[in-house]
Every structure is written in C-alpha cells, then in structure tokens.
Amino acid sequence: MAVGGVRVVPASPRASLRVRARELFDREWFLGPVFVTPALLLILLLVAYPFCMALWFSLSNAFIGRPSHWVGLQNFVRLWESDAFRQTFQNAFVFAGAAVALKLVLGISLALLLNQQLWVKRAIRGAVLLPWVIPTALSTLGWLWMFSSLYGVVNWTGIALGLMDPPGPNWLGQKYYAMTAVVTVNVWRGLPFFAITILAGLVSIPRELYEAAEADGAGPVARFWHVTLPLLKPILAIVVLFSTIFTFSDFNIVYVLTRGGPINSTHLFATLSRQIGLESGRIGEGAAISLYLFPVLMFVVWAQLRFVRKQVY
Amino acid sequence: MESIGRRRFLATTAGGGLAGILAARVPPARGQQREISYLCWNNFAPASDKKLAEVGQRFTKDTGIKIRIDHIAHAQQAAKYASEVQSQAGHDLVEMRMHFPWLYEPQLVDVSDVVAELEKKHGKVISSGYEAALVGPAPKGVWRAVPQYHTYFVPTYREDLFKKAGLKVPDTWEDLYTVGRELKKMGNPVGIPISQNYDSISTAGPVLWSFGGMEVDRDGKTVRINSPATEQMVEWYKKMFRDCMEPEVLSWSDASNNESIQAGKAGWIHNPVSAYIVARNNKMVTADGINHHRSLTGPGGRHETDVPRSIAIWKFSKNIEPAKEWIRYLLGKRDVYDEYIISGDAFNLPVYTSLQDHPVLKTDPKFAGLKGEGVQYHIYGWPAPPSDKVQLITNSFILPNMIAKAVTGTSTKEAVAWADKEMKRIISG
Numbered sequence: 001m002a003v004g005g006v007r008v009v010p011a012s013p014r015a016s017l018r019v020r021a022r023e024l025f026d027r028e029w030f031l032g033p034v035f036v037t038p039a040l041l042l043i044l045l046l047v048a049y050p051f052c053m054a055l056w057f058s059l060s061n062a063f064i065g066r067p068s069h070w071v072g073l074q075n076f077v078r079l080w081e082s083d084a085f086r087q088t089f090q091n092a093f094v095f096a097g098a099a100v101a102l103k104l105v106l107g108i109s110l111a112l113l114l115n116q117q118l119w120v121k122r123a124i125r126g127a128v129l130l131p132w133v134i135p136t137a138l139s140t141l142g143w144l145w146m147f148s149s150l151y152g153v154v155n156w157t158g159i160a161l162g163l164m165d166p167p168g169p170n171w172l173g174q175k176y177y178a179m180t181a182v183v184t185v186n187v188w189r190g191l192p193f194f195a196i197t198i199l200a201g202l203v204s205i206p207r208e209l210y211e212a213a214e215a216d217g218a219g220p221v222a223r224f225w226h227v228t229l230p231l232l233k234p235i236l237a238i239v240v241l242f243s244t245i246f247t248f249s250d251f252n253i254v255y256v257l258t259r260g261g262p263i264n265s266t267h268l269f270a271t272l273s274r275q276i277g278l279e280s281g282r283i284g285e286g287a288a289i290s291l292y293l294f295p296v297l298m299f300v301v302w303a304q305l306r307f308v309r310k311q312v313y
Numbered sequence: 314m315e316s317i318g319r320r321r322f323l324a325t326t327a328g329g330g331l332a333g334i335l336a337a338r339v340p341p342a343r344g345q346q347r348e349i350s351y352l353c354w355n356n357f358a359p360a361s362d363k364k365l366a367e368v369g370q371r372f373t374k375d376t377g378i379k380i381r382i383d384h385i386a387h388a389q390q391a392a393k394y395a396s397e398v399q400s401q402a403g404h405d406l407v408e409m410r411m412h413f414p415w416l417y418e419p420q421l422v423d424v425s426d427v428v429a430e431l432e433k434k435h436g437k438v439i440s441s442g443y444e445a446a447l448v449g450p451a452p453k454g455v456w457r458a459v460p461q462y463h464t465y466f467v468p469t470y471r472e473d474l475f476k477k478a479g480l481k482v483p484d485t486w487e488d489l490y491t492v493g494r495e496l497k498k499m500g501n502p503v504g505i506p507i508s509q510n511y512d513s514i515s516t517a518g519p520v521l522w523s524f525g526g527m528e529v530d531r532d533g534k535t536v537r538i539n540s541p542a543t544e545q546m547v548e549w550y551k552k553m554f555r556d557c558m559e560p561e562v563l564s565w566s567d568a569s570n571n572e573s574i575q576a577g578k579a580g581w582i583h584n585p586v587s588a589y590i591v592a593r594n595n596k597m598v599t600a601d602g603i604n605h606h607r608s609l610t611g612p613g614g615r616h617e618t619d620v621p622r623s624i625a626i627w628k629f630s631k632n633i634e635p636a637k638e639w640i641r642y643l644l645g646k647r648d649v650y651d652e653y654i655i656s657g658d659a660f661n662l663p664v665y666t667s668l669q670d671h672p673v674l675k676t677d678p679k680f681a682g683l684k685g686e687g688v689q690y691h692i693y694g695w696p697a698p699p700s701d702k703v704q705l706i707t708n709s710f711i712l713p714n715m716i717a718k719a720v721t722g723t724s725t726k727e728a729v730a731w732a733d734k735e736m737k738r739i740i741s742g
Contacts, residue, residue, distance in 0.1 A: 063701065064394075064395050064398050064399070064416065064417065064420075065398040065417055065418075065419050065420035066419055078742060081738055082735070082738065083731070083734070083735055084709060084735075148561075149559075149560065149561045149564065150559070150561050150578070167559075170560045170561060170563060170564060171564070172563075172564035173508070173560055173561060173562070173563030173564030174560075174563065174721070178564070258509075258564070259508075259509050259510065259566075260509055261508050261509035261563075261564070261710070261714075261717075262508060262509070262563050262564065262717055262721075263714045263717050263718055263721075264509075264714065274392070275708055275709070276705070276708075276709075277395075278391045278392045278395045279391040279392075279708045280416075280701070280704055280705045280708045280709075281395070281416050281417075281701060281704070282701070282705065283395070283399075
C-alpha cells in the first residue's frame with residue numbers, strides 16, 4: 001500500500017503481540033504478581049493446605065480411615081489429662097530452653113574463634129559445618145552407639161580418664177541422663193548453624209569500631225560487650241528465633257535415641273504426636289499435640305521479629 | 314451408496330472406539346493392566362523376603378498377573394499405611410501385624426471367602442490369628458485380612474553356660490529368678506527390656522498373664538490392672554532387675570536383647586527365634602551355645618505373646634480379584650506355602666491348625682523348643698478384644714513404663730495406681 005508516496009508496511013500480528021507483551025512486562029502492577037505467584041502457589045500447596053488440614057484434624061475426632069466429626073477444643077482439653085502429655089509439655093521447654101541457650105553461648109564462642117586469623121581457616125570452617133550436613137538420623141545412630149551404657153565410647157572414655165565410676169551412667173535409661181543425652185546431640189547438631197551465622201555477622205562489623213574502642217582503652221571483654229554484642233543483636237535474634245522453632249519441633253534425635261523413653265521423659269511434641277496420631281490411628285489427637293504450642297510459638301515469632309525491626313530501623 | 318475413504322474410516326472407528334471406552338470407563342481387555350502391588354515389612358528372616366520375590370515371579374508366569382513386592386521397616390509401617398489410607402492410593406495388598414486389621418477395618422476388603430477356602434485346606438486358623446484378623450465377635454465376624462504366618466516369643470538361653478554352671482532349665486518365672494541370680498554372678502545376666510519398645514510389652518504381657526493378671530477385661534471396658542496379680546508381677550520384675558539384670562535394659566531397643574545374647578553377654582532372653590537364626594547364619598561363636606526352651610508358667614498358667622501376620626487388601630484397590638488370587642497362590646497352594654514357611658527358618662510359622670507340626674521345626678534341632686505344648690498364645694491386650702483403645706494402651710507403653718517406674722524407685726502400689734489411672738483415662742475417652 002502506498003499513501004502519499006510513502007510505502008507503509010503493516011506490522012505483522014506476531015510482532016505487535018511481542019511488543020504488547022514487552023510493554024505488559026514493563027508494568028509493575030503486572031510483573032510483581034507474576035513473580036510472586038509461583039512462590040505463593042507453593043506456599044499455599046505445601047504450607048497452607050497441610051496446616052489447614054492439621055487444624056481441622058485437631059478440632060475433630062479424626063481416626064485413620066473413618067469419618068470424622070467436629071469436636072471443638074475437646075482434644076486440646078483432654079490431652080491435658082494425660083500424664084504422658086503433661087510430661088511431654090515439660091520436656092519440650094526443658095529441651096528447647098537448655099539446647100538453645102547452650103547453642104547460643106557455644107555458637108558465639110565458636111564464631112569468635114573462627115573469626116581469628118587461624119591456620120587453614122577455610123578447612124576448619126568447613127569441618128565445623130559437618131554435623132549440620134550429615135543426615136540427622138545417621139549421625140544420631142552414631143550417638144546411640146556412643147551413649148551405650150556398657151560398650152559406648154562416652155562411658156569408656158569417662159572411666160579411662162577417671163571421671164566416672166564403672167560401669168558409668170546409664171545415659172539412655174535414666175530420665176535426667178537421657179534428657180542430657182538428647183540435648184547434647186541437639187547442641188552438637190545445631191551449633192554450626194549458630195556459629196556460621198554469627199560469624200557472618202561478625203565479619204560485617206567494621207574494623208574501625210574496634211580500633212576506636214581500642215583507642216579509648218577498651219580491653220577484649222569491653223570490646224565484646226560494647227561493640228560486638230550490640231551489633232550482633234539483630235542476627236542473634238533471628239538465629240534464636242529459628243532455632244527455638246526447630247528445637248521445639250525436633251523429632252529425629254529423640255526418635256532414634258530414646259523413642260521418648262525412659263517413662264516418657266524425653267518425649268517431644270513431634271514424637272508423641274507420631275505415637276498417638278500415626279501408630280494408634282488417632283489423627284485428631286495427634287494433630288492437637290503437634291499444634292499445642294502453635295499459639296506460643298506465634299507469640300515468640302511476633303515478639304522477636306518486632307525486636308529485630310526495632311534494632312534495624 | 315456413498316463410498317468411505319480410508320481416512321474417514323479410520324477417524325470414525327477410532328472416534329467411536331474411544332467414545333465407547335470412555336463411556337464404559339473400562340479399558341479393552343488387551344489394555345487392562347493385570348498388575349498388583351504388595352507392601353510388606355522387612356522380615357527379620359531375610360531369606361523369607363527373597364523367597365517371596367521368587368514366588369512372585371512364578372505367580373506372574375503362572376497367572377499372567379504382574380506383582381510388585383515392596384518392603385518397609387516395621388517401624389515405618391504405621392505411618393506408611395496411614396498415608397495410603399488418607400490419600401486413598403498406594404498398594405493393593407498390605408501385610409498386617411497383630412491387630413492392624415482392627416485399626417484399618419473400614420478400609421479393608423472382606424476376605425472371608427479366601428479364609429474359608431484356606432481353612433478347608435489347612436484346618437482352622439489358630440486362636441491368635443482369629444483375635445488379630447477376624448473383626449467382630451466369632452463366628453459372625455468378618456475377616457479383614459487373611460492369616461499368613463505367626464511368630465511367637467520363646468525363652469532363648471545359652472545352653473552351654475547353663476550346662477557349665479549346672480543350672481536347671483527354668484519352667485516357671487520364679488525358676489528364672491533362681492537361675493538368673495547365678496547367671497548375673499557369671500557375668501551373663503538375664504536380658505528382658507523394660508523400655509518404650511514392643512519387646513518389653515511382649516515379655517511383660519506373658520509375665521502378667523502367668524501371674525493371673527490382665528490390663529483390661531474381656532468386655533474391653535473394665536480396667537483390671539490394679540490387682541494383687543499385677544502387684545506380684547511388679548514385685549517379680551523388681552527382684553529380677555535388682556538381682557538378675559543390668560540397668561541397661563531400661564534403654565534397650567527391640568534389637569538389644571538379640572544383640573546381647575549374640576555378643577555373648579546375656580545368658581537368657583525372651584525373643585522370637587530370630588536371635589538364634591541370625592547368630593547361626595552369620596556363624597557367630599555364640600550360635601552353637603544358644604537354644605530354646607518351653608515357655609514359662611506361673612500361677613495363672615503358661616502364656617506367650619504371639620505375633621500373627623496377615624495379608625489385607627485396601628478397599629481403594631482397583632485389583633481386588635487379582636489380589637485375592639495372589640493370596641490364594643501364596644497361602645493356598647500347599648507346596649508354595651511350605652516352601653515359603655521353610656525359607657523363614659521357623660521365624661514364620663504356619664498359622665493353620667493342621668500344619669502346626671510343620672517340617673520346618675525339624676530342620677534344626679534347636680527348633681524343638683518351639684513346639685509350645687500347653688502354651689496359650691495371645692496378642693497384646695488379651696483378654697480384651699482388640700480395639701482402638703486397647704491399641705492406644707499398648708502403643709502408649711503403659712505396661713513397661715509401670716514396671717520401669719517400680720524398678721527405679723516408685724513403690725509398687727504407686728506404679729500400679731499410675732497405670733490404672735492412665736488406662737482408665739484411655740478407656741473412658
């Protein structure tokens with residue numbers, strides 16, 4: 001076609017579609033949701049759906065393969081009558097409290113150590129991550145052998161060093177020792193997470209601040225309290241938050257080491273939930289056990305995130 | 314007449330055929346997949362799993378039905394089955410331990426027809442098989458699984474050590490205390506687990522029954538644990554723990570007693586024959602010295618824990634008839650069943666009455682003690698009929714925890730009262 005002597009070539013429909021699509025992708029109102037949708041779908045499918053199912057189960061008398069009915073909060077109320085559940089509730093706080101506190105103290109110490117100019121620093125940092133990398137069930141099996149009261153390396157070493165009287169403690173057969181054992185393994189496994197994350201925080205603290213503190217006459221302890229710790233607070237809050245949630249919901253360590261024994265003294269919510277919900281078929285009660293701490297953990301998350309926000313902004 | 318072109322003919326016939334298949338929702342015979350899947354546990358007698366695979370291949374050859382056999386650790390069975398039921402998808406056939414058929418009853422196909430055929434061939438199912446898989450009161454109940462084989466607990470001892478020390482083979486639980494004291498002095502204690510595992514219940518049950526006690530009565534509603542018989546049983550455990558055992562039994566797993574006798578430590582354990590089979594097959598130095606003797610008795614009689622296993626078909630299976638064919642092939646053909654039982658080395662024993670004097674018991678002189686004359690075999694929770702509540706009592710390990718409390722300092726009365734309270738809470742719930 002020629003118009004006024006100028007030949008106009010009409011744009012092909014494919015090309016115009018491409019242009020329109022490009023324009024669409026340049027607009028924030030369209031591109032934003034496009035990027036967010038896959039993640040949102042995944043969260044809905046893998047987190048929201050199972051969570052809602054668990055919530056429904058906990059409020060019903062669901063039993064494997066049988067029709068279920070709404071029972072309100074009955075499962076939550078009745079659970080409190082169970083000696084095993086009350087013991088589990090107590091265990092969870094003792095276990096999580098002791099393990100997170102130890103991981104925090106030891107994690108900071110280890111991070112400070114790794115922050116020094118050590119020989120083969122990279123190799124050491126890599127080795128520290130090992131407990132975090134090895135599958136928990138496998139490493140806990142190793143601990144099971146080490147804690148064996150008759151043949152275990154823990155008692156053997158203790159006796160050889162004169163720290164224990166033969167035959168040594170029955171680590172997994174007595175309640176306080178068993179709790180010590182499961183806390184020890186949890187600390188061993190969780191320590192790298194603390195150490196490496198805190199180390200990342202440590203290396204981001206500007207050297208000038210230490211130099212200024214030194215110029216003001218601050219010793220190593222004062223530098224730690226007045227420079228390192230305040231600047232680490234946001235990262236510590238996040239690490240403690242994650243660890244608290246992971247530790248409360250721990251399963252593998254207790255399942256492999258003690259299966260909740262002796263006399264339920266090491267049961268955690270996850271292990272008791274499996275025993276009641278899956279092995280005995282009472283899905284409703286099992287779900288209620290695993291959701292019992294949900295409100296408490298929600299509050300912890302809210303409080304800690306609020307703290308972090310205050311620290312950052 | 315209008316001529317039909319090649320393309321039109323093909324389009325018409327293919328379209329019509331497809332529409333027919335879609336309407337009928339049944340694939341044509343050639344397309345129908347005669348394939349079934351069977352999920353069972355990792356048998357403690359591994360040769361039996363190999364034999365099962367071999368029989369599966371022959372079954373496919375003989376019937377044209379393909380079978381896929383999967384195995385799973387026994388500790389994972391409950392979780393796996395729960396997920397199959399919840400998702401209404403998975404295997405066609407599943408292996409059921411003890412009272413699993415009661416737990417999954419609404420999801421299981423009625424297999425009474427297959428059991429009737431097998432009983433006609435091999436005689437009645439033994440009583441523990443009835444307790445486990447016939448759901449509802451006999452004879453009107455419905456078979457929700459087909460009894461396959463059973464494994465029972467049996468006293469396993471170091472015959473060589475007994476002979477060396479001139480110890481008499483015990484006949485009662487009290488006799489065991491007498492010899493147990495000597496065994497501990499020799500450095501070979503009695504190994505009975507008192508921890509949160511199933512072997513603990515498997516021994517605590519027979520001891521309780523032999524002292525005349527029970528957890529829950531026959532009606533399934535009345536808790537009977539708080540009784541003089543239970544107190545006697547707890548007192549027996551207390552003196553056994555003090556004088557005949559090592560404290561390590563408080564942390565034992567299901568495998569620990571096997572390992573202890575195989576390693577040359579324990580002088581007496583209560584376990585299925587697998588402890589000896591593994592020692593023998595792995596040529597362990599202790600194997601020759603290990604033997605079995607008749608189950609122990611007490612004022613309430615001679616009782617033993619039995620673990621019947623059965624095969625069930627999920628209702629959601631689309632291959633119910635081929636699945637039944639597999640059960641008939643494995644358990645109904647005498648030669649195949651014999652071959653299968655013998656491969657289990659007396660760990661898997663026939664569950665039908667006319668096969669009780671099975672040739673497998675003559676394959677090793679050490680199996681003579683397994684004949685079990687005068688022994689009454691029961692599943693957990695006896696005499697209460699299986700139910701979700703009795704199952705919860707078992708799975709909550711109340712019996713071993715009651716004993717563990719007593720042997721670690723709680724008074725007998727307090728420990729029994731605790732068990733009574735916990736059981737009543739479950740039964741009333």
